[in-house]
Amino acid sequence: MPDTLTRLAWQLATVVRLIEETPTVKSLVLDVPGWKGHFAGQHLDVRLTAEDGYQAERSYSIASAPAESQLKITVERLDDGEVSPYLVGELRTADELELRGPIGGWFTWRPADGGPVLLIAGGTGIVPLMSMIRQRAAVKSPVPVSLLYSSRSVDELIYRDELERHAAMDAHFEAVYTLTRSQPVGWEGYRRRLDTTMLEELRFTPADRPLVYICGPTAFVETAATACVEIGHAPDRIKTERFGPTGGTA
Amino acid sequence: MRSPSASRGFRGRRPRPEDSRRIPPGQYLVDDFPVLSAGPTPHTPLERWDFTVNGEVDEPRRWTWDEFQQLPRETVTRDIHCVTKWSKFDTTWTGVSVDTLLQHITTSASHVVAFCDGGYTTNLPLEDVTDGKAWIAYWYAGTPLEPLHGGPARLLVPHLYFWKSAKWVRGLRLVDHDEPGFWETLGYHNYGDPWKEQRYRGD
Amino acid sequence: MNDTADWRTTSHNYPRSTAGETFRLDGNAAAGLLSEIFALEMTTAETRCAMCDASAPLGSLMMYGGQMGTVLRCPTCDHVQMRITHIPTNDGQYWLDMSGMTSLRIRSSFPT
Numbered sequence: 001m002p003d004t005l006t007r008l009a010w011q012l013a014t015v016v017r018l019i020e021e022t023p024t025v026k027s028l029v030l031d032v033p034g035w036k037g038h039f040a041g042q043h044l045d046v047r048l049t050a051e052d053g054y055q056a057e058r059s060y061s062i063a064s065a066p067a068e069s070q071l072k073i074t075v076e077r078l079d080d081g082e083v084s085p086y087l088v089g090e091l092r093t094a095d096e097l098e099l100r101g102p103i104g105g106w107f108t109w110r111p112a113d114g115g116p117v118l119l120i121a122g123g124t125g126i127v128p129l130m131s132m133i134r135q136r137a138a139v140k141s142p143v144p145v146s147l148l149y150s151s152r153s154v155d156e157l158i159y160r161d162e163l164e165r166h167a168a169m170d171a172h173f174e175a176v177y178t179l180t181r182s183q184p185v186g187w188e189g190y191r192r193r194l195d196t197t198m199l200e201e202l203r204f205t206p207a208d209r210p211l212v213y214i215c216g217p218t219a220f221v222e223t224a225a226t227a228c229v230e231i232g233h234a235p236d237r238i239k240t241e242r243f244g245p246t247g248g249t250a
Numbered sequence: 251m252r253s254p255s256a257s258r259g260f261r262g263r264r265p266r267p268e269d270s271r272r273i274p275p276g277q278y279l280v281d282d283f284p285v286l287s288a289g290p291t292p293h294t295p296l297e298r299w300d301f302t303v304n305g306e307v308d309e310p311r312r313w314t315w316d317e318f319q320q321l322p323r324e325t326v327t328r329d330i331h332c333v334t335k336w337s338k339f340d341t342t343w344t345g346v347s348v349d350t351l352l353q354h355i356t357t358s359a360s361h362v363v364a365f366c367d368g369g370y371t372t373n374l375p376l377e378d379v380t381d382g383k384a385w386i387a388y389w390y391a392g393t394p395l396e397p398l399h400g401g402p403a404r405l406l407v408p409h410l411y412f413w414k415s416a417k418w419v420r421g422l423r424l425v426d427h428d429e430p431g432f433w434e435t436l437g438y439h440n441y442g443d444p445w446k447e448q449r450y451r452g453d
Numbered sequence: 454m455n456d457t458a459d460w461r462t463t464s465h466n467y468p469r470s471t472a473g474e475t476f477r478l479d480g481n482a483a484a485g486l487l488s489e490i491f492a493l494e495m496t497t498a499e500t501r502c503a504m505c506d507a508s509a510p511l512g513s514l515m516m517y518g519g520q521m522g523t524v525l526r527c528p529t530c531d532h533v534q535m536r537i538t539h540i541p542t543n544d545g546q547y548w549l550d551m552s553g554m555t556s557l558r559i560r561s562s563f564p565t
Contacts, residue, residue, distance in 0.1 A: 008488040010254065039563070045485045048257040055254075056262050059485065082263050090259045098254055104484035105563060106496035106512025219475045239513070242482075245475045286519040289526060289533075290474055334520040369533070413521065436522060437540040437548040450540045 008100045010047060015095045016070065021158045025124070026088045027063055027074045030097065038066050040131040041108035041213070041241075044073065044101025048083060058083045061127040061215075061241075062102060065134035074127045074158065078246055107213070107241045111136060115143035115211055116204050118233075120194070120224045122150045122216025126158050128241060129215055133173075137166060144172040146203045146210075150194050150220065152181040174203050194220070196227045206232035211239075218242040272329065274444035277337040283399065284336055288432060291397045292367035292418050299402055301386065302421035303351055306359040311351070315402070321346045324385065328408035330415070331444040343406050345387035348379045348422070359424035363431060364405050367418040371431035373440070374407065374414060376424065383409055386419060411442040411449070480514035483523050486537060487511075490547055491559075499558040504532035506555070511535075527553075 017029040043061045064072035077088035091097070109117065109132045119129040126149055136145060151157045157177065167175045178190030178198065190198055204210045212233055214224045221242045229235055263278060273279060296315040304310035313321070325344045331337045362379055364372050378384070387406040388395050395401035400417030407414045413433050434440050439448040447453060480496060487495040496512030507529040514525040514534060522538035534553040540546050551557070 008485070043484075047254065048260040048262070049254045050260050050262045051256045054262045056260075059482065086257075086260050095258055098257070100485065100488075103488060104481045104496050104512070105494040106484075106510050107479070107481045217475070218477060219473075222474060240479055242478045244478055285476060286521055287476060288517050288521070288524045290477065290515070290517075290531060293473075368531075433521060433538075436536055436550060437538045437542075437546070438521075450542050452542055 008103065010098050010100045012096045013071075013099050015091055015093050015097060017093060018091070019072075021074060022156055024077045024088070024156075025074060025158055026077075027072050028087065028091070028097075030071045030073070030099075032071050032099070035071060038062055038071075038102035039105070039108040039110055040066060040135040041128045042102035042104050042131075043128065044099050044103060046073075046083070046087070047098045047100075048086060049098070056083050059103070061131070063127050063130050063134075065131055065138045067135055067138035074124070074130075076124045081246075107215075107239050109135075109211065109213060111139055111141035111143060113211060115145065116208055117143060117145045118202065118204055118210040118212045118228075119145060119147040120150075120212065120214040120216075120228075121147065122194075122220030122224070123152070123156070123243075124158070125214070125216025125220070125241070125243060127215075129213060130159055130162075132213070133163070133166060136173075137170070142172060144174075144203070146174045146176070148176050148178070148194065148198065148202060150178045150180060150216070153179055154182075154184050154187070176202060194224050194227065196231050199227055199231055206234070209234065209237060211237055213239050213241075215241040216243060217246065218244055272339065273337050274331055275447050276449075277331055277335055277444070280336045280338055283338065284332070284334075285398055286332070286334065287417070288370055289368040293397060294367050294402065294418070296402060300420070301351075301403070303355065303424070304421065305363075305423035305425050306357050307424055308356040311355065318346065318386075318388075318403075322350055325389075326385065326406075328406075330408050330412050333411040333413055333438065333442070333444075333449045337444075341408075342391050343385060343387040344389035344392070345385040345403065345406065347382065348384040348386065349382065351386065351422070352380065355424075357424050359426055361425050361428045363423045363425060363429050364416040364419050365421055365423060366416050367420055369432075370416055370418070371429075372405075372414050372416045373429050373431045373434060374410070375428075375441075378410065379405075379407060379422070383407060409443075411439075411444055413438065414442055476517070476519070478516040479512060480510075480516050480525050481512040482516055483525065483537070484512070486523055486539065489539075490537070490549065493559050493561060494563070495559065497560055497563070500527075500534055501555040501557075502527040502530060502532055502534060503553050503555045505530040511557070522548075 013030040013032040016031050019027040043059045045059050047057045049055050060073040063074040075087045077084045121129050163175045166173045180193050183191050214221050221240050299315045302312045327342045329339045385406045386403050388403040405416040405419040484496045498511045500511050518524040525535040536550040538548045
């Protein structure tokens with residue numbers, strides 16, 4: 001389990017595998033010597049160093065469940081980014097990556113925290129929530145979970161097949177999607193930006209007092225959090241992770 | 251501490267090679283206009299906005315937005331330099347020169363403190379905001395300054411690092427002693443000359 | 454306009470922005486920086502606002518500042534509770550101002 005007392009040190013990890021999740025998103029499977037584990041929702045910091053010593057640092061949410069043997073982060077390539085084009089474009093298997101973690105004890109969910117749990121994801125905001133979903137499945141937690149996942153198009157949905165498998169196999173797991181820019185023919189999910197009506201149509205009402213986790217671009221998170229409070233969810237049961245303006249670190 | 255070895259193939263952002271004499275040391279050129287704030291964007295309605303000059307003055311001055319718009323305005327084009335290393339050439343601003351605001355004021359002040367909606371402050375020697383060196387700008391590139399970039403009005407002092415060009419400025423307090431502001435009290439240089447690379451205290 | 458308010462105190466005269474922000478983050482994003490200064494996990498620490506007395510986990514404070522530094526503001530009243538800069542001078546040093554916080558309650562282990 002993560003250690004609260006050891007000062008986090010930078011360490012070298014090795015890239016074991018690269019998984020293409022979407023045309024612009026890759027998951028990096030990492031071997032991190034001495035990794036002591038993490039809680040779902042935590043992130044790690046990655047640091048890149050150029051030949052002349054110039055450094056750039058970014059944070060990435062851990063996508064893998066604590067119960068998994070391999071650590072995974074999921075990165076979206078931003079065209080005008082400085083770090084993401086390197087991680088998603090240049091990085092190869094067997095390359096080394098400097099990182100530190102796990103970081104951030106507040107935005108976490110452990111099965112022992114209970115539920116029900118309402119997860120709201122915008123774009124790459126799905127990543128830390130996926131760690132929670134994966135952990136719940138790994139320990140076969142009975143805690144009911146409802147996921148509302150907003151994306152611009154179906155091609156940009158990350159982990160879709162895996163989410164559909166969870167939904168098919170687990171009656172206590174609900175995944176609802178909304179595509180805000182374009183929808184494929186025959187699309188049966190929502191077709192608009194998140195609003196209170198959408199929230200009210202989910203399985204859990206504020207009377208169920210769910211733990212709410214919202215993650216994605218800052219503007220999305222603020223809209224979603226405001227809507228949750230508007231329909232009656234308790235503000236102190238809502239945790240948010242704003243990614244900033246681009247929706248993912250550049 | 252061991253120096254980290256290079257990440258294979260990583261280059262990072264590099265400064266553009268041209269105009270190297272025009273760009274202060276350690277800076278790189280950008281085409282966009284990065285935003286950086288110490289707090290939420292204020293949204294003061296224009297009917298409640300005012301600009302004040304007070305402190306070590308014979309008489310405080312105050313202008314409403316309408317009165318401020320009646321003051322002589324200038325349009326200037328300047329390069330701007332942020333301490334976080336980006337520079338932007340030929341930015342165009344329209345506003346009122348600080349000289350205009352201080353025109354009929356008698357003062358023994360040596361410094362000013364700019365104060366803003368949201369509580370941000372920055373300090374400058376009085377001589378660095380006079381003689382055509384500073385403006386209260388309300389238009390950028392020919393259109394009203396948007397809140398994200400400091401609108402309705404921001405201080406513009408292009409010869410110093412851009413943290414001195416305080417966003418959402420609401421007034422200048424003239425003082426007879428220097429009063430370090432928000433970033434100056436937390437390790438940033440008190441003066442901030444980009445050509446001398448005065449980024450941090452002690453530089 | 455209260456011109457004698459120092460930078461710690463948000464002006465009471467302007468309308469508080471509750472939404473429409475695109476840049477701010479949650480205090481949780483400061484976890485890495487805080488881990489360089491503090492030995493214990495800080496995002497779960499409970500802060501007490503010196504202005505409005507509200508208690509909140511540090512991870513829920515509103516975070517601003519970008520590359521200039523880290524500014525953590527009270528989620529209830531926007532008061533600046535904490536400011537941190539990391540200056541490269543002398544092999545790197547941190548400036549920390551916590552005058553906007555009356556107290557901090559820090560857990561010595563993750564809650565069970």
